[in-house]
Amino acid sequence: MxxxxxxxxxxxxxxxxxxxxxxxxxxxxxxxxxxxxxxxxxxxxxxxxxxxxxxxxxxxxxxxxxxxxxxxxxxxxxxxxxxxxxxxxxxxxxxxxxxxxxxxxxxxxxxxxxxxxxxxxxxxxxxxxxxxxxxxxxxxxxxxxxxxxxxxxxxxxxxxxxxxxxxxxxxxxxxxxxxxxxERPISSLGGTDKQAELNRLLELLAATPKNETAFRQTLYPQIADLQNDLGDYQAAIDTLQTWGKIVNDDEKSQIWFKMGDIYTQLGDLDKALTLFQTYHKLQKELFTSDPTNIHFKNGLAISYSKTRRNTRRLRQSQSGLAVLPRL
Structure with missing residues (x-):
């Protein structure tokens, strides 16, 4: 050596x-x-x-x-x-x-x-x-x-x-x-493994005292991601909303981001766009506070991309609906 x-x-x-x-x-x-x-x-x-x-x-x-x-x-x-x-x-x-x-x-x-x-x-x-x-x-x-x-x-x-x-x-x-x-990262788990991991995390959450908020907050995003991956979108939304109740407003950006993705999958583009706009607003504030911070710059770029993409999807959807009566 x-x-x-x-x-x-x-x-x-x-x-x-x-x-x-x-x-x-x-x-x-x-x-x-x-x-x-x-x-x-x-x-x-x-x-x-x-x-x-x-x-x-x-x-x-x-x-x-x-x-x-x-x-x-x-x-x-x-x-x-x-x-x-x-x-x-x-x-x-x-x-x-x-x-x-x-x-x-x-x-x-x-x-x-x-x-x-x-x-x-x-x-x-x-x-x-x-x-x-x-x-x-x-x-x-x-x-x-x-x-x-x-x-x-x-x-x-x-x-x-x-x-x-x-x-x-x-x-x-x-x-x-x-x-x-x-244990393997969630992203590498198969469907059966994901359900088993979700069950394990839910049991762990149930056994964690409510005053241990810091640890509970590490469980909620993992649980929501698994519920989303398994197609249980409403459960994922409920989990994210529960998570949002125990964090400060300036710490909710990841919640808005994840919920925006879920509502996009559900086809509720109005709600998705509102969430991504809120996420973008916070990322813009962070970047403005420190323009040299590359992490804030990346976060702003991602939020801008998400907002722009969903705005375009919503317009396309509304345009399609407007054409339907003429057919």
């Missing part, structure tokens, strides 16, 4: 020349690489403030408040892979001893995912560190637990250095072995 630090970090240093929101995932095989990267970033960008947290010990409110207080610069989260775990006993069950820590993890992943647009308003490089001892499918876990934030990722790095047989990484070494297989 050769040291790839220089090769891997050059694109990162180039990316960070422009101060803007970035979500960067760094996987490493020795903790000294984490220390080296943090040191190099502070030397290259000495005017940017820095804050570092350990994902194993922080809670959601501490993390987000520190992020907003930072305002700009670098926000490092070490041991991020810990947030992707769920501790269970040998029978695969959550115990009272593990429930509190599992809930802490869920609040962080669900909360960061839901606050994606707010996080992106800050010119902060959010850099998370994941050890090589983590599940090799860590990217899929992030994608499943934090799909919205995952879509804003800027860069994935794999940092490696030669390790002697007698040189364990004590800082990051983990000896846990899990035989729980990672």
């Amino acid at each position: 050769s040291d790839n630090y220089q090769e891997e970090t050059q694109p990162l240093f180039k990316l960070l020349r422009n101060e803007a929101f970035r979500f960067i995932i760094v996987r490493y095989n020795h903790y000294s690489l984490v220390q080296q990267l943090q040191k190099d970033l502070q030397q290259r960008f000495p005017d940017r403030p820095v804050n570092t947290f350990n994902a194993k010990t922080v809670d959601y409110h501490q993390l987000t408040q520190a992020y907003y207080d930072l305002g700009s610069g670098f926000f490092f989260i070490e041991n991020f892979d810990d947030l992707l775990k769920e501790d269970k006993n040998s029978l695969g069950q959550e115990t009272p001893e593990t429930a509190q820590n599992n809930e802490r993890r869920r609040h962080i992943t669900a909360g960061l995912n839901l606050r994606r647009d707010k996080l992106a308003k800050y010119p902060i490089a959010l850099i998370v560190f994941i050890g090589f001892s983590a599940d090799s499918l860590y990217a899929k876990k992030i994608m499943e637990k934090m799909p919205d934030l995952w879509s804003f990722r800027s860069l994935l790095l794999d940092l490696e250095m030669p390790l002697a047989n007698d040189q364990p990484d004590w800082q990051n070494q983990q000896t846990e072995i899990t035989n729980r297989s990672l």
Whole structure:
């Protein structure tokens, strides 16, 4: 194994020349690489403030408040892979001893995912560190637990250095072995598998206390997507409406987007257009607040495309109806 630090970090240093929101995932095989990267970033960008947290010990409110207080610069989260775990006993069950820590993890992943647009308003490089001892499918876990934030990722790095047989990484070494297989993403499931996954998520939702709103909000979009894929459009709409009752207005853009798609499939173009126009309005406000943010720019482009397409469909439909009496 050769040291790839220089090769891997050059694109990162180039990316960070422009101060803007970035979500960067760094996987490493020795903790000294984490220390080296943090040191190099502070030397290259000495005017940017820095804050570092350990994902194993922080809670959601501490993390987000520190992020907003930072305002700009670098926000490092070490041991991020810990947030992707769920501790269970040998029978695969959550115990009272593990429930509190599992809930802490869920609040962080669900909360960061839901606050994606707010996080992106800050010119902060959010850099998370994941050890090589983590599940090799860590990217899929992030994608499943934090799909919205995952879509804003800027860069994935794999940092490696030669390790002697007698040189364990004590800082990051983990000896846990899990035989729980990672479930496939929803998009890759077949019809039967989708129904089984929907049943599992509905049971999980029913078992989740109503005051655990952050975690419930990660379930609603998955449930609605599956209901939509299985053709149960009204159930999907009901799920999205329930989701919308527990989020702020500025966090409803994904709900409007998904409902607009469903009403388009149902042929209710008037409702679809109204929803896409509302979605477009919010995306325009986000872009206006930060025109250099590429994620807001992409969101605005998508919303414009959806609104324009549905406007054209509605006009064609109305034109067709106007011709019918003459036939």
